Amino acid sequence: xxxxxxxxxxxxxxxxxxxxxxxxxxxxxxxxxxxxxxxxxxxxxxxxxxxxxxxxxxxxxxxxxxxxxxxxxxxxxxxxxxxxxxxxxxxxxxxxxxxxxxxxxxxxxxxxxxxxxxxxxxxxxxxxxxxxxxxxxxxxxxxxxxxxxxxxxxxxxxxxxxxxxxxxxxxxxxxxxxxxxxxxxxxxxxxxxxxxxxxxxxxxxxxxxxxxxxxxxxxxxxxxxxxxxxxxxxxxxxxxxxxxxxxxxxxxxxxxxxxxxxxxxxxxxxxxxxxxxxxxxxxxxxxxxxxxxxxxxxxxxxxxxxxxxxxxxxxxxxxxxxxxxxx
Amino acid sequence: xxxxxxxxxxxxxxxxxxxxxxxxxxxxxxxxxxxxxxxxxxxxxxxxxxxxxxxxxxxxxxxxxxxxxxxxxxxxxxxxxxxxxxxxxxxxxxxxxxxxxxxxxxxxxxxxxxxxxxxxxxxxxxxxxxxxxxxxxxxxxxxxxxxxxxxxxxxxxxxxxxxxxxxxxxxxxxxxxxxxxx
Numbered sequence: 001x002x003x004x005x006x007x008x009x010x011x012x013x014x015x016x017x018x019x020x021x022x023x024x025x026x027x028x029x030x031x032x033x034x035x036x037x038x039x040x041x042x043x044x045x046x047x048x049x050x051x052x053x054x055x056x057x058x059x060x061x062x063x064x065x066x067x068x069x070x071x072x073x074x075x076x077x078x079x080x081x082x083x084x085x086x087x088x089x090x091x092x093x094x095x096x097x098x099x100x101x102x103x104x105x106x107x108x109x110x111x112x113x114x115x116x117x118x119x120x121x122x123x124x125x126x127x128x129x130x131x132x133x134x135x136x137x138x139x140x141x142x143x144x145x146x147x148x149x150x151x152x153x154x155x156x157x158x159x160x161x162x163x164x165x166x167x168x169x170x171x172x173x174x175x176x177x178x179x180x181x182x183x184x185x186x187x188x189x190x191x192x193x194x195x196x197x198x199x200x201x202x203x204x205x206x207x208x209x210x211x212x213x214x215x216x217x218x219x220x221x222x223x224x225x226x227x228x229x230x231x232x233x234x235x236x237x238x239x240x241x242x243x244x245x246x247x248x249x250x251x252x253x254x255x256x257x258x259x260x261x262x263x264x265x266x267x268x269x270x271x272x273x274x275x276x277x278x279x280x281x282x283x284x285x286x287x288x289x290x291x292x293x294x295x296x297x298x299x300x301x302x303x304x305x306x307x308x309x310x311x312x313x314x315x316x317x318x319x320x321x322x323x324x325x326x327x
Numbered sequence: 328x329x330x331x332x333x334x335x336x337x338x339x340x341x342x343x344x345x346x347x348x349x350x351x352x353x354x355x356x357x358x359x360x361x362x363x364x365x366x367x368x369x370x371x372x373x374x375x376x377x378x379x380x381x382x383x384x385x386x387x388x389x390x391x392x393x394x395x396x397x398x399x400x401x402x403x404x405x406x407x408x409x410x411x412x413x414x415x416x417x418x419x420x421x422x423x424x425x426x427x428x429x430x431x432x433x434x435x436x437x438x439x440x441x442x443x444x445x446x447x448x449x450x451x452x453x454x455x456x457x458x459x460x461x462x463x464x465x466x467x468x469x470x471x472x473x474x475x476x477x478x479x480x481x482x483x484x485x486x487x488x489x490x491x492x493x494x495x496x497x498x499x500x501x502x503x504x505x506x507x508x509x
Contacts, residue, residue: 003343003362004362005362006343006406008411029409031404032409033401036365036405036406037404049362049406051408053409077463081463081464086464086471090471090472093464094466094471097464098466101389101401102455102487102488103386103452103489104386104401104404104489106398106399107401235485235488237489
């Protein structure tokens with residue numbers, strides 16, 4: 001591993017200043033569960049780490065309107081165990097608990113979870129070309145190993161999927177991200193955080209260099225039922241082949257509101273707006289749910305070894321909605 | 328070493344050494360560490376505590392699990408410098424002198440190991456899980472809002488999924504943990 005300087009500022013403002021002073025090879029260090037691994041692999045080679053894992057305000061607080069404000073340094077395990085998250089945002093608790101292992105959830109922060117990198121095997125292997133890691137070097141996945149990779153939102157230059165479970169749940173919760181940058185604080189919807197790869201897969205977010213995620217805000221949730229389901233190659237401690245986060249509000253047998261996002265099948269947490277439009281006002285039946293799934297997955301452009309994800313995603317969405325409609 | 332304590336901290340230019348104060352198995356330790364060293368390598372190489380094992384070194388096998396401030400973590404992905412003032416317990420610190428930790432006794436009683444390589448990580452992981460996480464839901468808990476109730480085999484398997492055993496001693500590992508969870 002390349003030598004690096006380490007510092008641990010006390011405030012978020014000091015952290016932003018320290019990162020700016022460190023230049024383009026400085027990185028924020030949260031729990032380190034992804035960054036330290038990438039440094040061992042040689043995928044990332046920072047020469048300056050600014051440790052933000054113990055900044056003040058790593059707390060979970062209710063907002064005045066009944067929502068939740070989650071500090072960026074809150075641990076994944078801490079958020080999953082929070083009584084309010086468990087009672088009011090079950091989709092988020094379930095997504096967090098489906099991610100990684102007990103040990104990793106005790107290390108990883110929620111801000112770091114949002115900004116973790118793809119686990120595409122080519123991205124993580126510095127002996128291989130990868131347009132995300134080395135722009136212009138090529139993508140061997142299309143003709144190579146792509147079973148786990150994207151069926152939606154990908155481009156000719158990149159097939160990587162976003163690995164987070166938590167971000168998929170936060171997408172249907174319409175979370176907002178509070179940032180601190182060199183120009184001061186600002187706030188953006190989570191839906192605007194991530195970028196599709198296009199011909200610049202190395203640019204994954206809308207963040208400016210030095211932006212620090214200080215908190216995530218969840219708006220209050222209505223009476224809708226919500227859940228997170230995940231299909232993977234083994235029963236636990238594996239990334240999603242396909243996952244679904246869904247909220248469903250049914251009145252008189254009809255869908256009043258639905259919010260749906262897929263994980264494991266796209267470069268970003270994939271909000272299924274087409275499916276949501278099909279469901280608005282529709283009878284809350286398996287037939288409607290199947291029509292909604294088909295409308296969204298009509299956009300899918302699978303490759304030979306991940307075509308199974310189209311069927312899997314449709315079935316998983318229908319099953320999740322059927323279950324939510326019965327509650 | 329004494330002179331180095333007066334260097335301006337925490338920022339030192341590369342190659343960087345940082346003074347680290349930690350507690351390991353109850354003993355205060357003051358160390359000069361390379362910023363690159365993981366907690367696992369610090370324990371094994373600098374402190375001679377070889378109980379925590381380096382299996383995959385990528386956070387995928389759990390053999391390096393130790394307790395930091397009571398929480399089980401993968402020490403292979405933890406930078407030592409990021410753990411200033413941490414209270415660390417390794418498998419060497421689980422027993423109370425000659426009195427085995429209940430989990431250690433249960434692992435012997437249930438024959439919960441074959442080669443034993445994963446056992447220190449299994450023990451620390453189970454100890455952290457039972458002490459700090461037993462009252463929280465897991466992915467397989469049906470009612471997330473309420474207390475999870477007694478940990479059955481399905482709950483123990485889910486909660487211990489971060490610890491792999493290549494010998495496949497899982498059946499007896501689950502039985503041993505269930506004995507202590509009761």
